[in-house]
Amino acid sequence: xxxxxxxxxxxxxxxxxxxxLECTVEGTSNPNLYWYRQAAxxxxxxxFYSVGIGQISSEVPQNLSASRPQDRQFILSSKxxxxxxxxxxxxxxxxxxxxxxxxxxxxxxxxxxx
Amino acid sequence: GDSVTQMxxxxxxxxxxxxxxxxxxxxxxxxxxxxxxxYPGEGLQLLLKATKxxxxxxxxxxxxxxxxxxxxxxxxxxxxxxxDSAVYFCALxxxxxxxxxxxxxxxxxxA
Numbered sequence: 615x616x617x618x619x620x621x622x623x624x625x626x627x628x629x630x631x632x633x634x635l636e637c638t639v640e641g642t643s644n645p646n647l648y649w650y651r652q653a654a655x656x657x658x659x660x661x662f663y664s665v666g667i668g669q670i671s672s673e674v675p676q677n678l679s680a681s682r683p684q685d686r687q688f689i690l691s692s693k694x695x696x697x698x699x700x701x702x703x704x705x706x707x708x709x710x711x712x713x714x715x716x717x718x719x720x721x722x723x724x725x726x727x728x
Numbered sequence: 729g730d731s732v733t734q735m736x737x738x739x740x741x742x743x744x745x746x747x748x749x750x751x752x753x754x755x756x757x758x759x760x761x762x763x764x765x766x767y768p769g770e771g772l773q774l775l776l777k778a779t780k781x782x783x784x785x786x787x788x789x790x791x792x793x794x795x796x797x798x799x800x801x802x803x804x805x806x807x808x809x810x811x812d813s814a815v816y817f818c819a820l821x822x823x824x825x826x827x828x829x830x831x832x833x834x835x836x837x838x839a
Contacts, residue, residue, distance in 0.1 A: 620771075646825050657831035658772075658817065665825075704771055708825050716762070717827060719771040 616641035620705045620720030627727055633678075633692040635723050637705030640686065645707040647688040648717065649680055652702040664688060700727045730755040734818045734830025741808055741837050749803040749833045751792075751818035760821035761785075761794055761801040766832070767814045775803075775816070808837045 617640045627633060639645050649661040660673045662680035670680050677696060681689045688705060702724050706717040735750040753761065760779045764772040776785030781796035790805045801818060818830040 648826075658829040660826060660828075663826060706772075716774050716777060717764075717772075719764075719773070722771045 616709070616718070618705060618707055618718055618720045620723060622723055623721065624724045625726070627695050627725065629697055629727055630694050633690070633695050633699070633725070635690040635703055635705075635725075637688045637690075637720055638686055639707045642686070642707070642709050644685060645709050647682065648706040648708070649688065649690050650704045650706065652704065652722075654701065658704070662690070695727045697727050700725055729828075730757075730759060730820055730822045731828055732818045732820045732830040735833055736831065738834040738836060741835070743809060743837055743839055744807045745837075747803075747805045747808045747812070747835065749816055749818075749835070751801045751803065751830060753799050753801065753818075753820050755799075755820060755822075758796075761792070762819040762821070762827065763790070763792055763801070763803050764817040764819060764829075765814045766817065772817065808835075810837045810839050813837045 620637045646665050648663045650658045651661055652658050661678060663671050664682045667682055667685055678692050702722050704722045705720040708717055732751055732753045741747060762777045763775040765775045766772045775790055776787040776792055778785045778794035781794050784791060784793045790803055792801050792803045794801055813836050815832045815834050817832045819827045821827055
């Protein structure tokens with residue numbers, strides 16, 4: 615079966631520290647992968663998406679970056695966190711053969727920058 | 729670009745009440761439409777979807793009909809339960825397989 619794993623579940627980091635969030639998908643090949651952020655009490659903002667290894671599209675300018683070193687691995691990073699980076703980060707995937715845009719989301723990482 | 733506008737909350741209801749959450753969209757083509765649900769502390773789950781005009785999506789007692797003439801995809805449930813307390817997101821599928829989400833509507837059902 616197809617599953618998506620996201621970790622860690624919660625993270626508290628000081629301002630200026632680095633960040634690495636990881637997302638992996640099992641049971642499928644060549645998925646489209648996405649990183650979304652949900653700020654407290656707000657909607658979802660698409661940060662990055664990837665249609666293949668090494669292919670990253672950025673939706674908003676920010677101090678975050680994304681990488682896809684393997685087919686089913688998607689990493690969200692920052693060299694220096696800001697207070698405004700706090701939020702709930704969600705990874706999602708879409709198989710290539712599913713044309714109805716039905717994302718499957720991970721369980722999310724709650725990041726608090728202090 | 730393509731976008732969705734969703735009824736703002738929060739919405740507070742009593743058990744067995746009727747729930748409606750309005751969602752309208754703007755699109756140049758013929759997008760797919762979705763409702764997602766987010767239970768407290770969890771990620772989003774696909775609740776239902778419709779891929780063309782007049783399609784009706786349904787799941788767990790929830791329904792939504794893709795109305796091209798009114799560009800709407802309103803979510804309804806006839807009798808809500810406490811377990812339906814969650815945040816509901818309307819979403820629209822764009823080119824390149826990206827979804828645009830509404831701001832979310834927080835629903836609280838009281839016993």
